[in-house]
Amino acid sequence: MPFLKLKFKPGINRDTTNYANEGGWYECDKIRFFSGYPQKIGGWIETTSERFVGTCRQMWNWITSYTDNLLAVGTNEKVYIEVGGIFYNITPIRTTLTTPDTDDCIETTNTSTTVTINVTAHGCLVGDYVTISGVTGDVGGIPDAEINTEHLVLTVPDADSFTIQVTTAATSTVAAGGGSAIDIACQIHPGFPSITAGYGWGTGAWSGSYGWGLASPTPVFLPQRDWWFDNFDNDLVMNIRSDTTGTNVAVGGPIYYWERGTSVNPTTALTTPAVLLSSLVGATDVPETAMQILISQNDKHLLAFGCQPYGGSSGDFDPLLIRWASQDDPVMWEPLATNSAGFLRVSRGSRIVRALATRQEILVFTDTHLFALQFLGTADVFGLQEYADNISIMGPRATISANNITYWMGLDKFYMYDGRVRTLPCTLREYVFKDINYAQSDQVICGTNEGFNEVWWFYPSGTSDWVDRYVIYNHLDQIWYYGQLGRTAWLDVASRDLPIAAYTPENQDPGLLYTHESGINDAGLPMESFIQSSDFDITDNSGETYMLTRRMIPDINFNTSTAAAPEVTLTIRPRNYPGSNFQNDPSDSQRVINTSVSTFTDQVFVRARARQMALKVSSVDLGVQWQLGNPRLDVRSDGKQ
Numbered sequence: 001m002p003f004l005k006l007k008f009k010p011g012i013n014r015d016t017t018n019y020a021n022e023g024g025w026y027e028c029d030k031i032r033f034f035s036g037y038p039q040k041i042g043g044w045i046e047t048t049s050e051r052f053v054g055t056c057r058q059m060w061n062w063i064t065s066y067t068d069n070l071l072a073v074g075t076n077e078k079v080y081i082e083v084g085g086i087f088y089n090i091t092p093i094r095t096t097l098t099t100p101d102t103d104d105c106i107e108t109t110n111t112s113t114t115v116t117i118n119v120t121a122h123g124c125l126v127g128d129y130v131t132i133s134g135v136t137g138d139v140g141g142i143p144d145a146e147i148n149t150e151h152l153v154l155t156v157p158d159a160d161s162f163t164i165q166v167t168t169a170a171t172s173t174v175a176a177g178g179g180s181a182i183d184i185a186c187q188i189h190p191g192f193p194s195i196t197a198g199y200g201w202g203t204g205a206w207s208g209s210y211g212w213g214l215a216s217p218t219p220v221f222l223p224q225r226d227w228w229f230d231n232f233d234n235d236l237v238m239n240i241r242s243d244t245t246g247t248n249v250a251v252g253g254p255i256y257y258w259e260r261g262t263s264v265n266p267t268t269a270l271t272t273p274a275v276l277l278s279s280l281v282g283a284t285d286v287p288e289t290a291m292q293i294l295i296s297q298n299d300k301h302l303l304a305f306g307c308q309p310y311g312g313s314s315g316d317f318d319p320l321l322i323r324w325a326s327q328d329d330p331v332m333w334e335p336l337a338t339n340s341a342g343f344l345r346v347s348r349g350s351r352i353v354r355a356l357a358t359r360q361e362i363l364v365f366t367d368t369h370l371f372a373l374q375f376l377g378t379a380d381v382f383g384l385q386e387y388a389d390n391i392s393i394m395g396p397r398a399t400i401s402a403n404n405i406t407y408w409m410g411l412d413k414f415y416m417y418d419g420r421v422r423t424l425p426c427t428l429r430e431y432v433f434k435d436i437n438y439a440q441s442d443q444v445i446c447g448t449n450e451g452f453n454e455v456w457w458f459y460p461s462g463t464s465d466w467v468d469r470y471v472i473y474n475h476l477d478q479i480w481y482y483g484q485l486g487r488t489a490w491l492d493v494a495s496r497d498l499p500i501a502a503y504t505p506e507n508q509d510p511g512l513l514y515t516h517e518s519g520i521n522d523a524g525l526p527m528e529s530f531i532q533s534s535d536f537d538i539t540d541n542s543g544e545t546y547m548l549t550r551r552m553i554p555d556i557n558f559n560t561s562t563a564a565a566p567e568v569t570l571t572i573r574p575r576n577y578p579g580s581n582f583q584n585d586p587s588d589s590q591r592v593i594n595t596s597v598s599t600f601t602d603q604v605f606v607r608a609r610a611r612q613m614a615l616k617v618s619s620v621d622l623g624v625q626w627q628l629g630n631p632r633l634d635v636r637s638d639g640k641q
Contacts, residue, residue: 011479022537028487028531029529030484033477056511059491066234069496073489076192088270095123099180099182103180104180105118108174116162119160121159124156132147140173149528152164168547178389190225191225193506238256246426248318280487302325303323306318309323318345322373342382348369353393356400357407367393368389370386372385393409402453407424413433424473445458446458449517498515500515500516532571538612559628562625568624
């Protein structure tokens with residue numbers, strides 16, 4: 001009998017049974033399809049040697065007119081600008097404590113590295129960051145240089161004191177020291193790295209059935225800290241997004257502004273914190289809260305989606321309201337006959353989830369509808385048009401545009417918009433949506449990898465409170481594949497050459513930036529990858545005859561591998577019925593067969609008698625890159641049963 005050439009359809013299909021997907025691929029991890037054939041995905045390296053604090057949820061890249069290539073990085077604890085591999089802290093300042101309240105506010109205890117700061121009504125919380133300056137001379141034997149720097153607030157004994165940690169232990173106890181020129185810059189309070197449910201004190205009515213001072217039996221959902229960025233010319237505008245998805249109550253955050261300045265050297269600006277937009281000269285009726293800000297780049301309007309109403313008091317918030325500042329004037333929000341500031345309200349849904357700028361319009365997603373916001377150039381300035389109803393979106397960062405088509409993950413399926421809204425056919429729909437943690441839906445992120453025509457979604461699996469999986473749609477070949485990998489932010493822009501991703505392990509610091517599609521390893525460590533086919537018949541008469549496999553001619557190339565002797569493991573999994581198990585008993589003809597294949601392997605000898613078979617290719621070693629072609633099986637008839 002001639003050799004049996006193994007040809008498989010590109011893409012992974014998990015929405016049918018293993019046997020029904022004959023001729024296709026069923027399982028994989030860290031592979032992609034290139035020209036229709038599976039290969040290991042590209043590796044990644046650390047983008048910078050520096051680390052950042054917190055969990056990064058958003059990145060934004062822009063190039064200024066001075067050719068600065070700036071990357072804004074927003075975490076639940078900090079805001080940075082990365083340039084030249086260095087992270088510059090531009091986290092806004094909540095307040096600055098100064099003289100006379102801070103005079104001689106430093107207290108030390110002999111032999112202790114814990115320092116107490118005594119300032120009346122300081123307003124700090126545990127986990128806050130403060131920067132102390134102006135301390136003169138050693139205090140209790142602790143050098144002033146160790147105190148005059150940034151610190152993490154360790155404890156808050158009361159409203160008038162907090163503690164920090166230094167390296168050098170005090171050699172004496174000092175009740176009040178440091179001098180009379182001390183300033184303490186208190187950064188904005190950090191947020192949560194993910195949606196957190198808690199049963200806190202006072203979370204219910206204090207006179208309820210569970211008693212005053214007891215924990216509420218109903219959990220309170222504390223929102224994760226997200227940032228939104230956009231550039232206004234050379235400058236950066238940003239806001240905090242806060243959304244308690246668990247209770248379906250949206251709450252916006254302040255809008256901040258960071259000015260690049262006119263100096264050729266931006267060093268001074270890079271060490272200057274962002275400030276409230278409302279604090280800038282000429283600021284008028286700036287929303288105190290907003291769910292998302294965005295610049296309409298064609299007409300230079302700064303917009304706020306889900307925000308405080310015009311003329312509203314502090315605490316007012318409308319999750320369906322859209323407001324915009326006057327054209328080319330991001331601080332003027334009061335609508336006047338002499339400017340273009342204004343507002344309108346989305347008519348359907350309970351809250352705006354996301355606004356996404358596309359080539360000709362801004363798509364506005366509510367929790368149930370999709371609208372298009374378009375610049376009219378008339379007295380109305382902007383107009384709103386409903387595009388689709390009865391749709392859903394998984395979270396605010398679950399959508400992206402690629403090749404002028406918008407893709408997004410809904411609550412139970414994927415969508416696309418290319419002039420009309422359509423369901424995106426997916427062969428992994430059940431695999432994804434039946435094993436996803438909906439309580440952490442805000443963690444879902446979407447990004448492109450345009451070098452390979454891919455759209456990536458990272459999401460937390462059903463048993464995980466942290467992002468641990470991804471699913472990929474290749475929009476050129478219209479196929480899907482998936483794997484396991486944790487990333488909390490993703491950015492693919494031409495000005496950074498290759499995709500950049502951020503990741504902080506759950507409840508751990510520091511965070512890392514990775515450059516993807518660089519190398520073939522996992523940041524210097526081996527990257528494991530595999531792909532396994534569905535079962536396929538190896539018989540020639542509808543499965544009645546058993547077939548004996550004697551050898552296989554592999555078709556695998558190892559181009560771009562850096563290992564001296566790259567190899568993969570080729571696994572043959574024979575069995576007789578779709579419901580039977582694969583067995584490892586060497587005396588059983590249905591045993592799983594593993595064999596190594598290297599660059600110069602011309603054939604591998606196997607002995608397997610079965611009706612069906614599945615093929616698996618995997619690699620676990622450092623420096624191995626592989627692509628599978630069309631292997632061939634040497635089979636012959638071997639009786640009936």
